Amino acid sequence: MTPNNLRRLRQAAALVLLACALGGASAAAKITIVNTNEPGVGFNDPTPVAPIGGNKGTTLGQQRLLAFQHAAGIWAATLTSKVAVRVGASFVPLACTADSAVLGSAGANDIFADFPNAPKPDTWYPSALASKLAGVDQADPGEPHIRARFNSRLGLFSDCMPGNPFYLGLDSKHGTQIDLVAVLLHEMAHGLGFQTFTDGQSGERAGGKPSVWDHFMLDNRSDKLWLAMDDAERRASATSGDGLSWNGANVSGAVPFVLAPKSNLAVGGPAAGGAAGNYDVGDASFGPALGMNAVTGQLMPVAGQAGSEGLACTVLNEANALAVKDNIALVERGGCAFTDKARHLQQAGARAMIVADNAPGAVTGLGGEDPTVVIPAVRITQQAGAALKARLLAHNGTASGVVASLGINPDRLAGTDHLRRLLLFTPAEYSPGSSVSHFSSDAKRNQLMEPSINDDLKQALVPPFDLTTPLLKDIGW
Structure with missing residues (x-):
């Protein structure tokens, strides 16, 4: 997702006030959706659809609008403000390929400093927050506080993640589809102020x-x-x-009540040598989560097999199956889905899977979904993988002398620094x-x-x- 980190955004087109206001006597704030789509597209798309997941709309446009109203209602019940928040929203074509897409973008339509009751002087605040703090609307008449756009082509065209449209239900039962309500909640948060107006690149x-x-x-x-x-x-x-x-x-x-302990790979054993120690790992979205009861076993590599596009991408041959049985398998990323690798290793009797990245970079997780995978899986960096593979060169086919233990570090919370402050997203490449x-x-x-x-x-x-x-x-x- 890409928030519009623009200081000021003015659009000449007239705004069509189509939506209803969310909030009122039972809610702490009011959020008004401003439909900026032309007739026949976006929120006005007349394509017939069947109701789904509590969304009773009968056209694609109606279901998009009802999902937006649902998400706005969740935010309205969470916030307090005497000034109604206006969200200028549309569904339009956004950047897309067959394998990836921009889901949406949103941000503050304008920013203000030194307004009445501003808590911090000489400081920019997003339009909706500045209006809340001032108690009086700071935006120009008719201008939205938030601008938001969402991908109207997602999953509906062959060049835009075909077969993977937004899930328009309101019940979170999206399965492998992308939950539009979650995307809407995310992007509205950017518009409410979850963004900096300082340019991180410069x-x-x-x-x-x-x-x-x-x-x-x-x-x-x-x-x-x-x-x-x-x-x-x-x-x-x-x-x-x-x-x-x-x-x-x-x-x-709130961090200690929300975040879980950080996952950890501990490496030791008589053959570990300089590779002994603790490694950061990325968790998998499939399989069981790591816990206090660590999964331990000898670390064994998986060799390439004829006819397989990547390590563990097909059913393991006899030698590989013998190597990983009752051990922890080390494979390299690539060739097939992570869930495929995990399933083949599980079938061969492996206790867990460690995937070494095939390119430099920070630790990230393993994506995918497969309820049949019941062994834990984690990801390590390319550098860590190289260090471990070097210690496995002398393995005898069933044992390596390098012991891996996958568990958690109770002294560290995932996604925090050494003082348990939440980390922000700052990859090495901006x-x-x-x-x-x-x-x-x-x-x-x-x-x-x-x-x-x-x-x-x-x-x-x-x-x-x-x-x-x-x-x-x-x-x-």
């Missing part, structure tokens, strides 16, 4: 002023806030891997629209405001499930 502040975000982003290596950094320091912090933490009291207080303005993808449980939508998200915005609302409270909601 380090430059908008109009020379910091964003309210900059008051809470802390470089955990130097203990300096973005507020106190120069442009070069902010640029380095934005590509630090795991060097940027959120320092807000509401998030930090990703426009994703870097800095998202939570780290290492968080466990998965969070709504990670840079991609995970399959296990609930329609929840507060602890013990999610940290999005605590962050918005930190900046003033």
Whole structure:
């Protein structure tokens, strides 16, 4: 997902006030959807559809609008404001290929500083939050506080992830489809203020002023806030891997009640040599989660097989099956889905699977879904994989002398720094629209405001499930 990190966005087209307002006597805020689509497309698409998952719309456009109203209602019940929040929304063609797509984008339509009752002087606030804090609408008459666009072609055309459209139901029973409600909740959060207006790629502040975000982003290596950094320091912090933490009291207080201990690979044994030690791992979205009772066994490599496009991409031959039986299998990424590899290793009797990345980079998880996989699986970096494979060269076919133990580190929470402050997404290669303005993808449980939508998200915005609302409270909601 890519938020529109624009300081000001004006569109000349007239806004068509089509939607209803969410909120009222039973809700703490009101959110009004402003339909900016032309007739016959987007929210106005007349394509007939069958009701699904509590969404009673009978056309594609109606179901899109009802899903939007449902998501807006969840946010309206979570926030407080005397000023109704207007969301200018549309479904339009966005960047797409057969294998990937931009799901949506959203951001503040305008930003304000030094308005009445502004908590922090000389600081940019997004339009909706500035209006809430001032108690009076700061936006120009008729202008939305939030601009949002979503991909109208997703799954419906051969060049845009064919067969993978948005799930338009309201019940989270999306299976392998992309849950539109979760995407809507994510993008609306950006528009409400889950973004910085300081350019992470250049380090430059908008109009020379910091964003309210900059008051809470802390470089955990130097203990300096973005507020106190120069442009070069902010640029380095934005590509630090795991060097940027959120320092807000509401998030930090909720972290222990939301996030789980960090997964860990411990390596030892008589043949481990210099590879002995602890390794960070990325968790799989399939199979059992790691816990206090570690899964332990000798680490064994899987060799290539004739007719297989990648390691463990087909049923294991006799030699490979003998090697991994009752052991932990080490394979390299590539050639087939992670779930295929895990299933073949499980069939051969492996206790667990470790996937070494085939390209440099930080630790990430393993995607996929297969309820038949019942062994744990994790991912390690290419560098870690090379170190372990070097110690396995002398294995005898059934034993290696290198012992792997997959469990958790109870002293560290996944997605946090050494002081349990939540990490922000700052990959080594800056990703426009994703870097800095998202939570780290290492968080466990998965969070709504990670840079991609995970399959296990609930329609929840507060602890013990999610940290999005605590962050918005930190900046003033």
